Amino acid sequence: MVNGHLPIIPESSFSEFTLPDIDSIKYVVGKEVFVKSDALSRILVHSHWYFQPLRIVFFLPTRLLDIGYDWVAKNRLFWGKSVDDCAI
Amino acid sequence: MKAYIFPGQGSQFPGMAKDLYTNFPVAKQIIDEADAILGFSLSSVMFEGTDEELKQTKVTQPAIYLHSILIPKLGKDFAPSMVAGHSLGEFSALVSAGGLSWQDGLRLVYQRALAMQKACEIEPSTMAAVLGLPDATIEEICNAYGPSVVAANFNCPGQVVISGSVEGIEAVGVQLKEAGAKRVLPLPVGGAFHSPFMEPARVELAAAIEATEIVRPICPIFQNVNAKPSQDPAEIKANLISQLTGAVRWTQSVEAMVAVGASEFIECGPGKVLQGLVRKIHAEAVVSSMELV
Numbered sequence A: 001m002v003n004g005h006l007p008i009i010p011e012s013s014f015s016e017f018t019l020p021d022i023d024s025i026k027y028v029v030g031k032e033v034f035v036k037s038d039a040l041s042r043i044l045v046h047s048h049w050y051f052q053p054l055r056i057v058f059f060l061p062t063r064l065l066d067i068g069y070d071w072v073a074k075n076r077l078f079w080g081k082s083v084d085d086c087a088i
Numbered sequence B: 001m002k003a004y005i006f007p008g009q010g011s012q013f014p015g016m017a018k019d020l021y022t023n024f025p026v027a028k029q030i031i032d033e034a035d036a037i038l039g040f041s042l043s044s045v046m047f048e049g050t051d052e053e054l055k056q057t058k059v060t061q062p063a064i065y066l067h068s069i070l071i072p073k074l075g076k077d078f079a080p081s082m083v084a085g086h087s088l089g090e091f092s093a094l095v096s097a098g099g100l101s102w103q104d105g106l107r108l109v110y111q112r113a114l115a116m117q118k119a120c121e122i123e124p125s126t127m128a129a130v131l132g133l134p135d136a137t138i139e140e141i142c143n144a145y146g147p148s149v150v151a152a153n154f155n156c157p158g159q160v161v162i163s164g165s166v167e168g169i170e171a172v173g174v175q176l177k178e179a180g181a182k183r184v185l186p187l188p189v190g191g192a193f194h195s196p197f198m199e200p201a202r203v204e205l206a207a208a209i210e211a212t213e214i215v216r217p218i219c220p221i222f223q224n225v226n227a228k229p230s231q232d233p234a235e236i237k238a239n240l241i242s243q244l245t246g247a248v249r250w251t252q253s254v255e256a257m258v259a260v261g262a263s264e265f266i267e268c269g270p271g272k273v274l275q276g277l278v279r280k281i282h283a284e285a286v287v288s289s290m291e292l293v
Helices: A036-045 A049-059 A062-078 B018-023 B025-038 B042-048 B057-074 B089-096 B102-122 B135-145 B166-178 B196-210 B233-242 B250-259 B273-281
Strands: A026-029 A032-035 B002-006 B082-085 B125-131 B149-156 B159-165 B183-186 B264-267 B286-289
Touching (some): A036 A062, B002 B089, B002 B273, B018 B025, B018 B042, B042 B057, B057 B102, B159 B196, B166 B183, B264 B273
Antiparallel strands (some): B125 B159, B149 B159
């Protein structure tokens, strides 16, 4: 934690060990790397109190949560897409 | 290497350039002169106009152009290794690279906007953004439908704009959805830009471009129609003319700039639309808006 925030560090700056080559958010604690829903559940622990109720979903099996993670990751760019910012 | 990029239609917003007009005497002088050249107060629409007023092609295009050409004049260390513009942004790019005077650029952009608007009124036509489908699949489906629908803007991977007849766009939109497109969004434009529907505008603008003096720019300009660099005035003119009925190959242009060493993309103009597109084309690219002095 830095000033109460989780630091976001570019992957390129990791030199001590190799991060897994997986298309996901990666949460690093010491030399342990967490990905997908596992990473999110750990990040959520540090989030504001009003996000804490969301932690209840992480009682579901990781495999199921990862399917949900992949689906959101795949589609998030197309949600709320406005036609006004479309370059023509 | 630094690439300076200039936006096209879609980057306008109410109140655009008002801060520049208020804070920079040079901007005030240029905007006032632009109003005089155009014969109407473009600045009033830019500063106080509604979203709807600003969306009229004859206003949008000169407004974005004017905002865009001001940025390098007011910015810090404008030193391009290369430039590129999205659609009408190609004129702003050329002006900023010293290939065309800003006054001539404004006249051409205004004439282009009027000609396009006129062409839109000849035959009903429209555009739609297709999200989440490979470029090749979109081109294939458009080609199979016939010449009345074309892939017009290759904005970034997963975002292509198609252009054509109203019924054609509707029919192709259904096919694209069936082929797996995430979304097909009809765009609120009154015409099929960058398609054969713009042929009357191309003919009209060709004469104006041919009659305008364009000199060798200080750096290569990557043009929309072929995504290749050029510093040859005759070639630049030909590409500016072809662009009206040809596709905007923005994805390919950014890839070509990266291939010759562009690592930093600096957007000059209103909004940040191009920065988002560049990031999606080349995730490692450093993107920013030009910093003003």
